[in-house]
Amino acid sequence: MIKLAVLCSGRGTDLQSIIDAIQAGKLDAKISIVLTDKPGVKALERAEKSGIKNICVNRKNFEERADFERKLSEEIGEVDLIVLAGFMRILSPDFVRKYPGKIMNIHPSLLPAFPGAHAHRDTLAYGAKISGCTVHFVDEGTDTGPIILQAAVEVKDDDTEETLSARILEREHVIYPQAIQLFAEGRLKVEGRKVTILSK
Numbered sequence: 441m442i443k444l445a446v447l448c449s450g451r452g453t454d455l456q457s458i459i460d461a462i463q464a465g466k467l468d469a470k471i472s473i474v475l476t477d478k479p480g481v482k483a484l485e486r487a488e489k490s491g492i493k494n495i496c497v498n499r500k501n502f503e504e505r506a507d508f509e510r511k512l513s514e515e516i517g518e519v520d521l522i523v524l525a526g527f528m529r530i531l532s533p534d535f536v537r538k539y540p541g542k543i544m545n546i547h548p549s550l551l552p553a554f555p556g557a558h559a560h561r562d563t564l565a566y567g568a569k570i571s572g573c574t575v576h577f578v579d580e581g582t583d584t585g586p587i588i589l590q591a592a593v594e595v596k597d598d599d600t601e602e603t604l605s606a607r608i609l610e611r612e613h614v615i616y617p618q619a620i621q622l623f624a625e626g627r628l629k630v631e632g633r634k635v636t637i638l639s640k
């Protein structure tokens with residue numbers, strides 16, 4: 441069983457999908473800690489409710505990003521995988537280099553389209569007809585790491601950021617636990633940008 445640290449910034453529905461998959465026996469992992477960069481967010485409540493250790497490392501209490509990230513690393517401790525689940529801060533190259541191939545992120549678009557903090561807004565503004573979500577390993581860029589799984593959804597003419605994000609979230613909650621399970625089973629082979637899923 442692999443040990444996870446899950447980093448969140450808000451509502452924590454992606455976190456909840458991971459907790460639920462573990463409880464349902466679909467994901468062979470243990471969340472050793474949930475960390476947030478903001479106080480009082482729902483993700484902390486969700487962790488608490490499931491008896492998972494949870495800590496806020498408030499970014500506002502640190503002048504320098506390096507000090508904030510040092511504290512994050514301290515709290516993360518020894519884990520097999522760091523899971524970014526709606527964590528809205530960009531981690532520095534120094535931080536990422538400490539955990540090679542051991543940080544995963546989910547992003548609400550079909551990367552490389554619409555990276556960054558406003559994927560839904562950017563998707564709608566561009567007039568794209570298909571969007572979705574992407575689980576990828578984190579590299580030193582923003583939303584640029586090797587792609588593990590993607591799922592597509594239709595963009596409807598009358599979509600708002602809320603309706604599109606809700607449709608994408610449903611798929612996020614399926615593919616994120618799946619991607620973590622593939623990692624847990626040692627089935628993700630990474631060669632450069634390319635991730636191959638090994639058969640059982």
Ligand code: GAR
Nearest residue numbers: 450451452453454455526546547548
């Ligand atoms: C999710 O849609 C996730 O893909 C997105 O934030 C949301 C978090 O929702 N992440 C990013 O945009 C990262 N750039 P949640 O707090 O309910 O899990």
